[in-house]
Amino acid sequence: MTAAALPWNEADRLSALRAYGILDTEPEQAFDDIVHLAGRICDAPIAVVNLIDDGRQWFKAETGLGVRETPLDTSFCAHALLQEDGMVVPDATQDPRFECNPLVAGEGGLRFYAGRLLKSADGYALGTLCVLDTRVRPEGLTPLQTETLDVLARQVMAQLELRRAIREREEGVQALASSEGQFRAIADSMPQMVWSTRPDGFHDYYNARWYEFTGVPAGSTDGEGWNDMFHPDDQERAWAAWRHSLDTGDLYEIEYRLRRHDGVYRWTLGRATPIRNEQGEITRWFGTCTDIEDLKRSEAGKDLLSQELSHRIKNIFAVVSALIALSAREHPEARSFAASVRNRINALARAHEFVRPHSEVSQPLIGDTTLHTFLASLFKPYADDAGRSRVVIEGDDATFDDQAATSVALLFHELATNAAKYGALSTVEGSVLLRTRNAGDRFILTWTERGGPALTGTPSRQGFGSALSALSVEGQLGGRLERRWETGGLILEADLPATALSRRRAALKKG
Template sequence: MTDRSAARDDLALAVAILAPRGRDAAVAAALLDKVGIASVQARDLPALAGLVGVTIGVALVTEEALVAADEGLLQQALADQPSWSDVPFIVLANGTSRHRSDRAKARIDALQNGVVLSRPLHAEELVRAVRSALKARARQYEARDRMHELQTREAQLHDSEAKFHAIADSVDQMIWSTRPDGFHDYYNHRWYEFTGVPEGSTDGEAWAGMFHPDDQDRTWARWRQSLETGQPYEIEYRLRHRSGEYRWVLGRAKPVRDATGRITRWYGSCTDINRIKVVEEQLQLMLGEMNHRVKNSMAMVHSIVSQTLRQAETLDQARMSIQSRIGIMAQAHDRLVKATWTETAITEVVEAALGPHRMSADRFRVAGPDLALGSKQALALTMALHELATNAMKYGALSVETGHVQVRWDRDDHAEPVGFRLSWQEHGGPTVTPPRRQGFGSRMIEQALAGYFDGIAELDYDPGGLRFELTSPLTGLTQQD
């Protein structure tokens, strides 16, 4: 505490006495001290002006003390008082106002808050006047303290709001708050940045118009439930982005209560979870697709095993055929996994299927554009080409040194719709004779393959060389179930 502030506290409810003539000052001080009222004596007007400057409680002055060359100092001290302060003056005057000059009246009026007591006066009258003035002065100090308290609270509130806004605008979330009745009256900058709407345009109930039409009813119902019960609010909904699209957000809000438990405000946030929702949807689609593909693969394995066992002459022959076919199927799966089960190039599928059967560079003559195949079509074509190549090595063109196979494919832009054609033609092999019964390979080639491509697959046992032809719409190369 400074010396000046300490002086204020000591003089706040004290009486400053200015009575330069005779024993008036001493008598007044003794009289006030007798009733427990503190006082301090001023030797002249400048001294009294100084006491007014440190907010003395009450000033007790004689009329003749106001007549001085430096009375302007007192007027300046009164003018410099804080807005809450109005020092009471008790003026001890000679005679009545009827005998007072205009100049003397003006000096008393300039005190602004003065009471005139005529001398000679009774001690009781003086004490009563001083006590009344001190009581009024005490109310001024109380008003000052309340004003300071309000100013402090206002400054604290302003500082708190400034900190809140700084924090709310620094996070990567949309922050909002409402009155106890749910009226939205605050959004941070992130809200306006995300939505692109003018500031203030979503106050009140206008915020609901930002929701996807399909989400509005359930969102409103959940918000009303929270307002009625005071329970925390949490819901996922689609919010209109500044781009015009709707993005998934997570909305949350909690109430703030006072000491009695009454809700004073709601504070909430919106978190952009659109990327998470998209990933979840993709994951569900992927799981469904994987489930479908695993079932298809298991069905194909079951067919390979059952057909091979039924047609093989010995268990060793069946084992070797099953291993070969499932091995090719596994290789096809490996390629599809690397391609994340999306589309793959037909040239890669053909080369991979024929690679294990190449004895020399000219045994297969392959040509065709680099078209895309879907996962199920790639797997089916791999298996079909493997069966054709295996048959060619056992019985067809690849069973002799002079034989070769032409594999060609192309798109047919003249067809309606645009078509696709793939052919397998064997040359230079033994004379071909139709089989006595249809095995797994031919069923795979003519039935399963055709179904996967939504087309037609035909085997032609031409004596000059086995021919196979697949025709389908171009869309059949990538269509899924």
């Protein structure tokens, strides 16, 4: 086989050879035994395991030669690499490839050579197992000797592969130990308690912070012992959450009270995430416990302060309303104006009551903080004799917060008040349909009056209520307001940005 026909290039072959990490290593009994056996079976005084490096041939094992390497230009084996199944030279003096070789010339020089390739699993020729003799052997090797040399060459490769596998395993173990050491160093330096479990949830690792916080002996909370560290009232809840995560693979997150080394229970946030292999199977769970006791106390203090301030604001609404009522008694001519102002203040008070922070005692029984719930509460005074609201709310609901409550309350209080005085709610048969619609980045509210007095056209004068409605929608909510005075009644459309009703949530999403 010529060099041009080789199935590999020299750079790749050398890279494959060096991947075994065998070059320049100390003699090993397994390889020495092979060359001794090859020499005896083949009746040859010289036998070697020969590896062809860059510019040299190096002998992992040899008998009868006395050296560990020789220059490549005197190598028989370098020529053997070019042969598919190795090479046999009965008389080197008669072979033009070797007749000028200094190892062949003269009395006592090499005459006979027989070698078998050492080939990697990828087909790279690494060297040979060969026998040499100083006498000519026209008959070459016997069939038994040939078979033995083939078998022993395969054994050399088996030893090389075994040796590489052991080396790679040791390197892997060392890398794993180094990686585990780095992980432990990082985990022990974290302020959080860090833990890990097997796929079935068996806890088998805690960092130093866990033992520092709990004060328990190392290993005492392995397995299921960790649950005993929780407050008795939290144990079943924590177990249920953990079992759910193990069954579904969902992230684990829960707040519970964890017993500190001094016996005090402190609020803790527990979190865990699964680690998966390429097949998606969970191989481990890694979790943390974070002491949030101080944060919980701070939040509780803020909530209490917020409730107190909100309660005082509620009282201010009541005081202002009472002052207006007293003033109206002293000035009967302003009674109509006072009633209008009081109604508007009461609408603001209802909006504030709906969205203000509450304690468990003061929490109003009007449902969740949504637009529809708030409007239903606002329109309660406009029910018929059977208790059914005459303002029907339909369409898409929306999350609702205190930043929009005041403007929405003023808008629909004015509409309902005017409808009760002059529009659809001023007659027994009249009603109002309020349709709400989510239109992507817009939220549209349409107020349609039906069954009231017939309208003859657009009013010639805009009252204070209309101006207040426009200020609420366009000034406070950043929307557009349109009125159409149809024969059947007023149709008003408020076109708002979709974020206007819950600006805090929109800000959180943006952040």
